[in-house]
Amino acid sequence: MGSTTVVTGIGVSPGRVVAPAAHLPEAVAEPPAGRRLPPGADTEAAAARVAEAAEDVRAGLDAAAEAAEGASAALLFATAAMAADPSLVADAQERVRVDHLVPERAVWEAADAVAAQLAELGGYLAERVRDIHDVRDRLVARLTGRPAPGLPALPHPYVLVAHDLAPALTATLDPARVLAVVTTAGGPTSHTAILARARGIPAVVAAAGAAGVAEGTTLLVDGAAGTVTLDPSDDVVQRVRALAAAVRTFDGEGRTADGQRVELLANVGDPAEAEAAAASGAQGVGLFRTEFAFLDRTEAPTVEEQVAAYGRVLAAFEGRKVVVRTLDAGADKPLPFLRAAPEANPALGVRGLRVAETHPHVLEDQLTAIARAAADHPGTTTWVMAPMVATVDEAEGFVAACARHGLGTAGIMIEVPSAALLAAPMLAHAAFASVGTNDLTQYTMAADRLLGAVARLSDAWQPAVLRLVEMAAAGGAAQGRPVGVCGEAAADPALAVVLVGLGVTSLSMTPRALPDVAAVLAATTSQECRRLARLAVTAPGADHARSVVRGGLTVLDELGL
Structure with missing residues (x-):
């Protein structure tokens, strides 16, 4: 892509930032279909692992919620409740006992069944499909000993590029590491937008062209204009960083230039x-x-x-x-x-x-x-x-x-x-x-x-x-x-x-x-x-x-x- 390439989206959290692009790591891989427990395996012990994993994931999310505030805490508590949903856990355990599925495959299928029901209902409930998939991935990661879904582990700050962000992940964004967020999906009132604003992280959503941005590409994100500039010039980079270094405060009195009080x-x-x-x-x-x-x-x-x-x-x-x-x-x-x-x-x-x-x-x-x-x-x-x-x-x-x-x-x-x-x-x-x-x-x-x-x-x-x-x-x-x-x-x-x-x-x-x-x-x-x-x-x-x-x-x- 050329140095003047600009990807447009919807600016949802103002501010200008320059940093290298880092893509969200791939989601947890789907366990092979039909994978079953070996003959003679203890199905009750396998079913118990599902409940244990759900409790561990719930506890981890609850702990993160306790350390968070406002909308972030609310989203984490809501995701924690989903992880411990008795119907989801019971369905997965039934698939272990009756179909002899390995726990991770049983969880995957049970979660997909819940997601399908929510998608069919439409509206707000359909949006919870993303949350269910996030919980599913966390449970599967716990059952298979893999890292839970998370942010790129890089030694430097970056612009996070993703298709979309699960609420539980968005709620834990660290502004010192994630300088800006660019998603190819989402809207102005999505959880990503609301939480980015609350944390002061510039963000652009619905930027479809960002999917093709190469890892490490220098990006200038303008969270107000809704633009993402690839490989901006050195002069532009220096000016953006100089402006970003300026600290503004509010004196407690809102007014227009001619003194109208707001x-x-x-x-x-x-x-x-x-x-x-x-x-x-x-x-x-x-x-x-x-x-x-x-x-x-x-x-x-x-x-x-x-x-x-x-x-x-x-x-x-x-x-x-x-x-x-x-x-x-x-x-x-x-x-x-x-x-x-x-x-x-x-x-x-x-x-x-x-x-x-x-x-x-x-x-x-x-x-x-x-x-x-x-x-x-x-x-x-x-x-x-x-x-x-x-x-x-x-x-x-x-x-x-x-x-x-x-x-x-x-x-x-x-x-x-x-x-x-x-x-x-x-x-x-x-x-x-x-x-x-x-x-x-x-x-x-x-x-x-x-x-x-x-x-x-x-x-x-x-x-x-x-x-x-x-x-x-x-x-x-x-x-x-x-x-x-x-x-x-x-x-x-x-x-x-x-x-x-x-x-x-x-x-x-x-x-x-x-x-x-x-x-x-x-x-x-x-x-x-x-x-x-x-x-x-x-x-x-x-x-x-x-x-x-x-x-x-x-x-x-x-x-x-």
């Missing part, structure tokens, strides 16, 4: 992240995901447990604002104690606030706990919002429920088009709104946010999505209510400019993105934000919108963004 907040996934988020200068928490308290449990946490957990985050942000989102779960994010019935299309099923209809005690207990935690920390301004609100009645009902618990500042998330279209009447009841761009994009574009095949549609730069954000902001302005963005789009400095130009009053993001977003806003006037926003919403497509806005922001090149 709250820059942090997304927090669990209490362990709160102190670091507070130290980053975040003006508060725009999205406190409470799912962490419910994960890896067969029963819902008690009110007392929730009070203690929420209190840790409120304590870290004494004197600032924390927006607590009630449980965002359901059939697409299954929790054992909810005992949800299988759904043909989970993304359109019982999730978010809808869960309260079938499990009202879960929401009541959570509001009780939030109210008690808020009372324990009067120095923190505590707001609460509900996910997946679709109707005015739902908004009014949630606000009333919060009021019964003494929670006076109750808001809604705008994640479905109906909420954006009805923002004004909804905000006649709710005190504020926050746009979740990941789901809003999914539902607007009819494109599964986790499906790589429609990654080009799953892009918050889509003009249709931006128009709905504009409508939501206008609805808030009509009622004198603030409307923020807490989806992944807020972490893109160029898109942040557009969102402010559309009328958004606050942006909540991974704390690592705060300095870059603040720097770009501080160099851009509010009038220029509005001008670029008009160009974006009137663009014919996402790629054009991104290109024209980035082309109008010279500060991005100056900052290496």
Whole structure:
């Protein structure tokens, strides 16, 4: 490939990095079909090895989860639960006992059977096929004494190139070793994208041309523009490295060049992240995901447990604002104690606030706990919002429920088009709104946010999505209510400019993105934000919108963004 070759994909985590390419090692080889135990072998002992391997893999993943934080911990716990799935283990053991398969082949076939079932169900559950294959490979590696799936073991940092990354592997990426990630599959809201942003690792996904990049090729990865340049010139390399060496910080005050105030907040996934988020200068928490308290449990946490957990985050942000989102779960994010019935299309099923209809005690207990935690920390301004609100009645009902618990500042998330279209009447009841761009994009574009095949549609730069954000902001302005963005789009400095130009009053993001977003806003006037926003919403497509806005922001090149 020539020195000017550029591979394009979708930029999902900003930053520019130059390093040699390293391909993800090949997956664990499939054990030979039909391989059986020798005559007279102890089938019970062989079956017991399956359970032992599952327990070892589960324990290893649980240990990694305990050492991780936020989304990384949640993904590792979820994969650990899959490794110890009684149905998977039992099926493999049955294949050993009845078909006399060797343990590794029995595991392979049992896992493939589960994967086939999930693929047939489609939607979110089909995406779990990758997780099942990851668990399968780990079990087979354990049973055959081979290394578990892992990253390249090189003596120097590198750009990781892969078809896709299993969530459990992505969750353990070390930014000191993996300087950037390039995948040929995936989308803007895939686990790879979300975790790369959280760890500050530049990433480009859906870059099909990267599959042919030779091992060791020097790559310039631009995680904002979505480009991968092969063998860049020495001058370009030196400039990128000089810009990368510059350290930016956030002074705790978000504003445009002409002084328009924009709250820059942090997304927090669990209490362990709160102190670091507070130290980053975040003006508060725009999205406190409470799912962490419910994960890896067969029963819902008690009110007392929730009070203690929420209190840790409120304590870290004494004197600032924390927006607590009630449980965002359901059939697409299954929790054992909810005992949800299988759904043909989970993304359109019982999730978010809808869960309260079938499990009202879960929401009541959570509001009780939030109210008690808020009372324990009067120095923190505590707001609460509900996910997946679709109707005015739902908004009014949630606000009333919060009021019964003494929670006076109750808001809604705008994640479905109906909420954006009805923002004004909804905000006649709710005190504020926050746009979740990941789901809003999914539902607007009819494109599964986790499906790589429609990654080009799953892009918050889509003009249709931006128009709905504009409508939501206008609805808030009509009622004198603030409307923020807490989806992944807020972490893109160029898109942040557009969102402010559309009328958004606050942006909540991974704390690592705060300095870059603040720097770009501080160099851009509010009038220029509005001008670029008009160009974006009137663009014919996402790629054009991104290109024209980035082309109008010279500060991005100056900052290496």
